[in-house]
Amino acid sequence: MTVTEPTEAEQLAYISAKAADARINVELETEEGMTLNIGPQHPATHGTLRIVAKLDGEQVLWVEPIAGYMHRGYEKLVEVRTYPQVTTLVNRIDWLAASCNEVPFILATEQLMGIEAPPRAQYLRTIFHEMGRIAHLMMFLGDMGVQIGALTPMFYALRDREFVLNQTESVSGGRFHPNFNRIGGLKDDLPKGWLDETVRIMRKVLAFCDLMEDLLLGNEIFQQRTRGIGIIPAEIAQSYGLSGANLRASGVDWDLRRDCDYPMAWKHADFDVITHTDGDSFARTWVRLQETREAAKIVTQLCEDLPAGPIMAKVPRIIKVPEGEAYVATENPLGEMGYYVVSKGDLGPFRVRVRTASFNNISITPWLLRGVYVPDIITILGSLYFILGDIDK
Amino acid sequence: MIRLSSADTEAPEQAEDEAAETDERREALLAELGEHLGDAVLDSHIAPGRQLWIRVDAGSWLATFRHLRDDHGFRFFDFLSAIDWMPSPYGRYEDATVDVEGGPARPGPSDAAGGYATGVAGGETRFQVLARVAKLTEGDLAVIVKADVPPAGDDPDQPGSVPSITSVYAGADWHERETHEMFGIGFEGHRYLEHIYLPSGFEGHPLRKDYPLLARTVKPWPGIVDVEPMPGGADDEEGEES
Numbered sequence: 001m002t003v004t005e006p007t008e009a010e011q012l013a014y015i016s017a018k019a020a021d022a023r024i025n026v027e028l029e030t031e032e033g034m035t036l037n038i039g040p041q042h043p044a045t046h047g048t049l050r051i052v053a054k055l056d057g058e059q060v061l062w063v064e065p066i067a068g069y070m071h072r073g074y075e076k077l078v079e080v081r082t083y084p085q086v087t088t089l090v091n092r093i094d095w096l097a098a099s100c101n102e103v104p105f106i107l108a109t110e111q112l113m114g115i116e117a118p119p120r121a122q123y124l125r126t127i128f129h130e131m132g133r134i135a136h137l138m139m140f141l142g143d144m145g146v147q148i149g150a151l152t153p154m155f156y157a158l159r160d161r162e163f164v165l166n167q168t169e170s171v172s173g174g175r176f177h178p179n180f181n182r183i184g185g186l187k188d189d190l191p192k193g194w195l196d197e198t199v200r201i202m203r204k205v206l207a208f209c210d211l212m213e214d215l216l217l218g219n220e221i222f223q224q225r226t227r228g229i230g231i232i233p234a235e236i237a238q239s240y241g242l243s244g245a246n247l248r249a250s251g252v253d254w255d256l257r258r259d260c261d262y263p264m265a266w267k268h269a270d271f272d273v274i275t276h277t278d279g280d281s282f283a284r285t286w287v288r289l290q291e292t293r294e295a296a297k298i299v300t301q302l303c304e305d306l307p308a309g310p311i312m313a314k315v316p317r318i319i320k321v322p323e324g325e326a327y328v329a330t331e332n333p334l335g336e337m338g339y340y341v342v343s344k345g346d347l348g349p350f351r352v353r354v355r356t357a358s359f360n361n362i363s364i365t366p367w368l369l370r371g372v373y374v375p376d377i378i379t380i381l382g383s384l385y386f387i388l389g390d391i392d393k
Numbered sequence: 394m395i396r397l398s399s400a401d402t403e404a405p406e407q408a409e410d411e412a413a414e415t416d417e418r419r420e421a422l423l424a425e426l427g428e429h430l431g432d433a434v435l436d437s438h439i440a441p442g443r444q445l446w447i448r449v450d451a452g453s454w455l456a457t458f459r460h461l462r463d464d465h466g467f468r469f470f471d472f473l474s475a476i477d478w479m480p481s482p483y484g485r486y487e488d489a490t491v492d493v494e495g496g497p498a499r500p501g502p503s504d505a506a507g508g509y510a511t512g513v514a515g516g517e518t519r520f521q522v523l524a525r526v527a528k529l530t531e532g533d534l535a536v537i538v539k540a541d542v543p544p545a546g547d548d549p550d551q552p553g554s555v556p557s558i559t560s561v562y563a564g565a566d567w568h569e570r571e572t573h574e575m576f577g578i579g580f581e582g583h584r585y586l587e588h589i590y591l592p593s594g595f596e597g598h599p600l601r602k603d604y605p606l607l608a609r610t611v612k613p614w615p616g617i618v619d620v621e622p623m624p625g626g627a628d629d630e631e632g633e634e635s
Binding site: 238256 | 440442443444446468469470471472474476477480481483510512513523525529532533537561562563564566567568575588589590591592599600604606609
């Protein structure tokens with residue numbers, strides 16, 4: 001492929017197209033309202049999401065979220081990789097809970113191959129999945145404080161999250177991107193003393209939750225800023241495909257961990273599915289806080305009941321997946337994350353559709369943010385909770 | 394306690410179970426759908442205990458979802474996407490010959506029109522749209538609906554359009570925009586069918602199989618070592634050099 005120098009006309013056309021694109025930044029029309037551009041690098045947004053809002057005074061007339069600043073094209077990239085290579089890539093979709101991204105893909109591949117991981121590997125996968133959830137939701141609780149100007153919770157969150165990340169690191173070697181799941185099982189078994197240490201850390205997590213309930217959710221300012229703000233009715237939430245805590249905060253009792261029959265260890269754990277009926281920003285935060293507690297409960301139980309045995313099923317060294325199609329989704333920290341895998345009996349997938357939670361969760365914003373006040377945009381977006389990599393794929 | 398392999402001991406049993414297993418919930422749902430939609434359901438497939446696929450006629454795409462939502466309570470929109478069934482002319486870029494100029498001619502897609510191997514629930518055209526909707530009151534009960542996208546005009550490699558389902562599921566909005574930019578499939582009645590990920594002036598539809606992945610054409614992929622034969626293995630001698 002050769003690159004030719006653009007002609008002057010082409011360059012001018014390019015610049016004018018860019019200028020038209022940038023014009024929205026400076027648009028100020030007092031009669032029809034004002035256009036406010038939030039992002040792509042605004043400190044109050046999580047990364048490079050850009051939101052263009054048309055305002056009437058302090059009120060939003062309409063908003064249009066503009067995604068794609070971080071589009072990496074995973075669906076195209078996985079088509080040229082072999083199955084074992086895919087997990088490294090998909091680790092980076094929702095980077096705060098990387099091992100949760102691997103699990104649905106591995107499960108879909110195993111389903112197509114007709115194999116199942118041995119029980120010990122299923123337990124360990126579930127433990128890592130839940131630890132990813134804890135680390136993720138701790139970050140959320142700290143971050144939710146930052147959205148309303150409370151910086152203290154963030155420091156507690158960063159301090160206590162580190163304990164969880166250290167455990168991930170000591171078993172896999174990676175704090176953020178463990179890439180520990182393999183087709184048929186796990187890469188390695190646990191290091192010595194890991195289980196006791198994890199159970200001890202789960203007690204710290206529970207203490208952190210108590211602290212946050214007091215410090216953040218019990219705070220009067222926080223309640224004023226979130227209660228009754230950004231209400232999503234259950235019907236609307238479903239039609240937009242909201243999942244995870246956003247859906248459960250609207251009163252829909254649905255959790256894939258309980259409702260779907262996986263070869264995972266959730267069915268052996270005793271936990272509650274947390275719902276709330278208000279559907280506002282406060283409810284979403286509250287549900288996530290309780291879910292952190294439930295996750296710590298699950299980890300503690302599974303660590304105590306962990307069965308002995310192999311951690312890897314017998315799989316051929318060169319993995320060829322039989323022809324077929326499968327969709328497997330799991331309940332990830334952000335919501336339902338699933339992979340639709342199409343195999344043609346080859347070394348690599350023919351097509352993979354990545355169903356990420358944030359993409360659906362954020363697509364509701366044009367509906368949800370209509371009529372709210374400007375400062376509430378930030379708290380609502382914070383409580384919807386998204387990760388840019390999860391929107392942009 | 395240590396079992397040598399679970400694949401050896403469990404896989405055959407599991408296969409038997411699957412063969413014997415009948416999924417009554419999904420069978421019943423499929424029968425009901427067939428009754429209401431009649432000839433619109435062209436094909437179907439059930440993976441017992443897991444998934445139900447139906448393939449409908451593109452003209453009934455919207456009516457199918459309206460029926461699923463209003464009469465069956467499938468209120469949860471999961472995702473919408475498309476599949477390009479043309480075999481990739483590039484492969485995984487493992488052998489350079491495909492990329493070398495004057496190498497093997499890329500298989501002309503148009504002469505294979507209608508001849509592609511398609512997946513579960515069949516298919517007749519190169520492009521197929523699919524969407525999954527779920528009924529949250531019944532655990533994991535969901536339907537994956539597929540439809541063949543009719544070609545635009547006479548060219549089988551140019552997909553035409555299907556009706557937009559945003560009037561039934563508001564969440565389909567972004568998914569249809571993404572499918573539009575990635576495959577070039579039109580959605581009639583969509584409010585704003587513009588690019589969502591790609592820059593506004595981007596040309597081409599990246600997820601089509603005949604769209605090359607530039608990163609691979611520029612630099613050979615080192616990941617090929619992952620599928621090299623084991624050293625000292627039976628077919629070691631013909632090991633590729635890359």
